Amino acid sequence: MxxxxxxxxxxxxxxxxxxxxxxxxxxxxxxxxxxxxxxxxxxxxxxxxxxxxxxxxxxxxxxxxxxxxxxxxxxxxxxxxxxxxxxxxxxxxxxxxxxxxxxxxxxxxxxxxxxxxxxxxxxxxxxxxxxxxxxxxxYIDGLTGVYNRRYLDSELSQKLSMAKRSASAFSLLIIDVDWFKLYNDQYGHLEGDRCLKKVAALIQQPLLRKSDSVSRYGGEEFVCILPQTDLVGAQLIAENIIKLMEQANIQHKASPNGYVTVSIGITGVYAVTEVDPIIWINTADEALFNAKNQGRNCIGISSLGEGHATN
CATH class of the missing domain: 3.40.50.2300 (Response regulator)
Known part of the structure; x- marks a missing residue:
């Protein structure tokens, strides 16, 4: 064959x-x-x-x-x-x-x-x-051109089931644009839309495999599905996204950093056993919450069933 x-x-x-x-x-x-x-x-x-x-x-x-x-x-x-x-x-x-x-x-x-x-x-x-x-x-978000919430709801469950059958690694990122409400207040909603388009394009750059995907999860939140990627690989991708945001230097006067940054929550395992997408999303969301509590513009990491660690 x-x-x-x-x-x-x-x-x-x-x-x-x-x-x-x-x-x-x-x-x-x-x-x-x-x-x-x-x-x-x-x-x-x-x-x-x-x-x-x-x-x-x-x-x-x-x-x-x-x-x-x-x-x-x-x-x-x-x-x-x-x-x-x-x-x-x-x-x-x-x-x-x-x-x-x-x-x-x-x-x-x-x-x-x-x-x-x-x-x-x-x-x-x-x-x-x-x-x-x-x-x-x-399944495409009309504003940013990445996948939408409907795609995420459909694909996450299927890809988790596939990963469980093959006992393969799997990771999920939740990415939130820091201080985005202040950005809209400062520059207006049209400029805010342009900002989200730029952020979506930057998030996609480190995702090199066809199986990887980016979905717009909420107003300024994005989710990356990363099959066959363990926490180490997911963290490298997240670090690249943080670095790309810095290099893009999208002006944000209301941010402490002076440019648009993102906070990222990561969850992942080396071999999938849990296939409930809600548990995956909630765990990544907890990691994102930890990243925000650390001052934003950073990464929080949480491995399913193995305790929590935050960077």
């Missing part, structure tokens, strides 16, 4: 027959990054980890059938959006009905016609692209 590459749209072919797979792989390899599973169980595990956009799924598989595999994919919040195109040996109405009832997005009959299957799979990729674009627009 190949490792996933982001350069091409990702198509997973679930086919236990080697010759059938090679035929399909030849049809799609020029346009898509193609990977393969040979059983329904492998498909479920693979989709939970890698999230291909489209699955080309044989109905007849050893063990878990293609129909039951599709039902499990569609029943999970983490894989329900993946498009499933069945490949079936039967073309009768009953078989087609079973494909639809299982949650399939489309189907083709064997022996496959290369042009037909390519058009049908292409249509699913196009639909997925359009759906993702609409979803992205719904």
């Amino acid at each position: 190949n490792s996933v590459t982001p350069n091409l749209p990702h198509l997973l072919i679930v086919e236990d027959d080697e010759i059938n797979y090679l035929v399909l792989e030849k049809i799609f390899s020029d346009s898509y990054f193609v990977t393969r599973c040979t059983s329904g169980i492998d498909c479920i595990n693979y989709c939970n980890q890698h999230k291909p956009e489209v699955v080309l799924l044989d109905v007849e598989l050893p063990g878990l059938s293609g129909l039951d595999t599709c039902k499990l994919l569609k029943a999970s919040n983490e894989t329900s959006d993946i498009a499933v195109v069945f490949v079936t040996s039967h073309s009768n109405d009953e078989e087609q009905t079973q494909c639809w009832l299982a949650g399939g997005n489309d189907f083709v009959s064997k022996p496959v016609n290369a042009l037909t299957i390519k058009h049908r799979v292409n249509a699913q990729f196009k639909y997925q692209q359009q759906k993702n674009e609409l979803k992205k627009q719904a």
Whole structure:
């Protein structure tokens, strides 16, 4: 099984027959990054980890059938959006009905016609692209251009669940713009909006991985989701944000520092066991409160279940 590459749209072919797979792989390899599973169980595990956009799924598989595999994919919040195109040996109405009832997005009959299957799979990729674009627009904060609270509420729970399954590290930052009410009083709300846009752009700079994200949590608060990042890595990112704010030197006469600063609360673990997003947010918020009590323009750190430490 190949490792996933982001350069091409990702198509997973679930086919236990080697010759059938090679035929399909030849049809799609020029346009898509193609990977393969040979059983329904492998498909479920693979989709939970890698999230291909489209699955080309044989109905007849050893063990878990293609129909039951599709039902499990569609029943999970983490894989329900993946498009499933069945490949079936039967073309009768009953078989087609079973494909639809299982949650399939489309189907083709064997022996496959290369042009037909390519058009049908292409249509699913196009639909997925359009759906993702609409979803992205719904999840973007109109002012700052980062993700909004709706995205945070949706994604944090899912990413924590994924991290727990893989027993991987995970960290969360809550970032608050210091003395922002005084900034608005001094410069006006339009200038305050411009300030938030600049701060959002600066926060994004140290986040180099696709899995990292920034969401606007409240008026002048932002949350960073950092999968596969322990407290040491999260602290380095937070320190970079503090440094970037200093280098940007956004004038703030009402601040003791003379420029716009941020306070940051961090929480994280080396292996996720707690998946309740409210607990994560509250713990990071406590760390943020500690940072503010230390005089702001600094970092507070709190590790879930391991006591509290504040810098």
